[in-house]
Amino acid sequence: MSERGQKLPSDVRVGVYVCHCGVNIAAVVDVRQVAQLARGLPGVVVARDYNYMCSDPGQELIRQDIRDYALNRIVVASCSPHLHEETFRHAAAAGGLNPYLVHMVNIREHVSWVHPDRERATEKACELVRAAVRRVVWHEPLEQARVSIHPDVLVVGGGIAGIHAALTLANAGKRVYLVERQPSIGGHMAMFDKTFPTLDCAACILTPKMSAVQAHPNITLWTLAEVTRVEGYVGNYEVEITRWPRYVREDLCSGCLKCIEACVYKDARFPDEFNLGLSKRKPIYLPFPQAVPQVPVIDPATCIQFKSGKCKKTCVEACGERGAIDLQAVPKVERVRVGSVILATGFQTFDPRRMPEYGYGIYPNVYTSLEVERLVNASGPTGGEIVLRDGRRPQSVGIIHCVGSRDRRHNPWCSRVCCMYSLKLAHLIRERTGAEVFNFYIDMRTPGKGFEEFYQRLLEEGVHFIRGRVAGVSDWALDPSEEGKLVLRVEDTLLGIVRRIPVDMVVLAVGLEPRSDAEELRRLFRVSCSAEGFFLERHPKLAPVSTFAEGVFVAGCCQGPKDIPDTVAQAGAAAAEALALIDRGSIEQEPNTAYVLADHCSACRTCVSLCPYSAISIVGGDGRPHAEINPALCKGCGTCVAACPSGSIRQHLFEDEQIVAEIEGILAGVAGG
């Protein structure tokens, strides 16, 4: 191996640039010493250190040196290539050099930010630079492939995020497929009566957007549908969508709802999902009055015809000539080709049964906040009346913040919206029932526009704010005044006194968490998830809607808890990113792809099944069969390279010579030290 390292290509002229990154690097690493060392390395013609290499003058330094010194290899020792590899490749290209003759060394994240000791940090930086110089010598000019971007977009999830993104794209003239799992679009927002902090009516602002989706010529809306398969790559995704039967045909139904009326069940009997079981529905039902599409749905789990095959089918009768009811319907598979994808699958709320201390599921008058949203909703189970399960109107209500959130045993994060929606619910409850309302909070978080003002308003309305996390809810009465009530035991931390507060109703401000099936979606679209399970953005500040899968964007609460304003802003941003991609028409692909040495390949097929991107096929069937890699599909993961038993797969930018030289460079330092 070492003879490879010795046999330097004769004409290499390397330039090395060591960045201070202000004090980020220079405070820990002796950058001057690193440049000094570089100057003495074989092949190095010029080595410099500079305050900010990524700045215009910094880049100009590279361009100028390429001209002045006829450099043909560049090494930049600075930050992570994630951040600035593009920058320095551009600089080299501007100087007339093939951009792949540049190599970056990360002496910030890998050195100065993680090592406190100056001397040893400098030593490590030197070794990394030596390795990089040895490596870059073996770099070869590469050409980028271009792939074209299919202009259609897939949006997964029809909550406010998906709706807003779909409309933005459709209004820009793009074709959008909107896939929603539920029978109606609308997501969580459709469940609310009012929205904080302005208290505008949720339906009034959401329903027009929902109808617009339905009516838009550029949007294909599939409800009761799920993505079941994804293939392809940025610009050219092939997606398979399974549409579960509604048993009522959308193309024929007029939305008269006579079928529901006519159902053999005269009374609604089954827990209504949309009302979280607080009311009943029939086997054929419309999820909620403003549902889009306005088409009933049949639940085969409760419909007599599906259970026994012996129903009078009065619904079919009622529909009559239209014949919209189709009890024979079967799942249907749609296949579409899109260039980009927006994931907008939202969140689920924390299940408070996991915290028995709050008595949810044990005491009937303990509710989740989402249930109360339905209770206060004019089209909800009680027509907007706030009444308890036993029909009483509560005279005192306790709202417990942070249920399941900021809790190491459950969800350690802050769910961001609970303080605000608790204020909203406190206001609505007080307004409609005159009840005494207690808010139990740990920290009051009202950082949005107009939020603090809303808090102020609630303070003025006489709502109690008790700073303390409730330890437990029970029906244990210690005093006659507590008989028949739910008692909250809490330390009022501002008083430093433990209090017992009896109430009629407890509202649990349950937190927001990733949907339980987020992991499946993550795998389908090959995006990443953060430790909590939310979809991970490419960069928390600078690429907040991109993911690590190119052409796949995220919007709304599937990326992390947020309120409606932030969700809509993010959905707009995701749509804009998708539009930008479409407008470019094509993109360059990183040429770090693997390739097969056809002469050596024995067509053993080891690689074919291993490739996570299905990029490998066996070609040349009649003559000499061998593997071939589609560069447009290859992501450069290197799995096949490592797996090939005969070593016939290689990879650009990860050639054996390059890697071996890099390792030798590091080891040379160790041996020398």
Added chain:
Amino acid sequence: MAVTRTLRYQREADPEWTEWLRRQPGCEAFWECLQCGTCSGACPLSIYMDFTPRRVIALVREGFYRDALSCQTIWLCASCYACAVHCPRGIRITDLMYTLKREAIRRKVHPKGLPTPVLAQEFYRMVQRRGRNSEFWLVLRMALKSDPWALVRLARSGWRLLRAGRLSMRTEQIRQADQLRTMFAAAREGR
């Protein structure tokens, strides 16, 4: 009317002591305390304490160890762990209380007149010597040392226990008490 003046000078705080405390087993996490008060709300004894458990944490975090070591709170703590299982940060408040108790006894700053530390020390001595505790003798010794009047009250329940065959006046002792003593000695050296 008597008024009291309450003011804490920052020089009274001892951050080094707080650091020391953090290194004690079971005390690693108190730095993460949210001051949410769940511990106090869950504690059945907080209503008798001079500082609620949450406030004890606030005191130790800020380094006001004198208050934390001389308060009654730690001697009212029954070690029931209610606080620990309810704390959203997984802080083992009970173990922290134990550490404060030990430190208070070591520095002899525990409140005088409370029988709890007396019981702990009597118990310790008895088991140190015999390997087992004999309830009757333990209670008797504690009462004699802290509040002889309590004997009158104890006599009543004692009589009831005696009748029910639950009061043994035997001193329990293990066979190899010397082995145990060797162990304590070895442990002291082995630290």
Added chain:
Amino acid sequence: MALRRYLYYPGCSLRGTGVAYDESLRECFRQLGLELVELEDWNCCGATSYMAIDEGAACVLSARVLALAQQQAPGVDLVAPCSACYLVLRKTEDYISRYPEIRSRVEASLRKAGLPVQIGVQVRHPLEVLWEDVGPEAIRKRVQRHWRGGRVACYYGCQAVRPYGEVDRPIRPTRLDELMEAVNVPVVDYSLRTRCCGGSLTGTIHEVGLRLNYILLKEAVRRGAEAIVTMCPLCQFNLDVFQNEMERQTGEPFDLPVLYFTQVLGWCLGAELEKLGLRHLIAGRDLVERWFVKERPVEAYV
């Protein structure tokens, strides 16, 4: 049912005020074909007091118990019926594995005493053994007597279900209730089931200890319970012994039997009456007499 063997660590209380627990536990286990072999020369676990004085000594003390178990019957589980002993032993195991400083002190002491240093003893509470090794279904099938007593409040106390334990979930546990239901003993929904009885507080700060137990009894009565079922000698003691005194202080009558769950189970499984330690109970003697003893028990239920 195959005979299963366990090492048995009664602890100091079961030698004195908790003698009824000792007797009924042995009998109950015998009924279920579970053998208990008492650990030889066991010592006190140190309870809550030791930890308050010297943590190292506390760990050494309970480490000796664990090491004896390891020496006398390696691989056999150690049953600790006193919830305080149970927690202390488990906490010691946890501390030894987690804190090197404690481990080295403990190991030095064990080595000096010629006891095994590598300890792999599983410490278990009888409720855990009955639930996991026998199971409520198997117990239901072995019921011999039909319960004719009243409704009971199942009181778990604190230590057994706390952080170091595995008897049940720490908040709102249910296993004791389910076990009682398995033998047809009706239970009330007792929300104070894990609220601490104060432990030794009745002996030290008596008024406070008394009040804690008053609250527990009062709520049980309010719930419609006629007796309390316990699983810890200290809880049983506190709830049983001071009822007279509470009555004197509050004017409210209290006369509730405070039973060990092993007494109730044992009775339902057909144990010999004399072996359940019923004579050691103090409060609610009339009910105890009526429920357990008076009439001939209805034989062969099911």
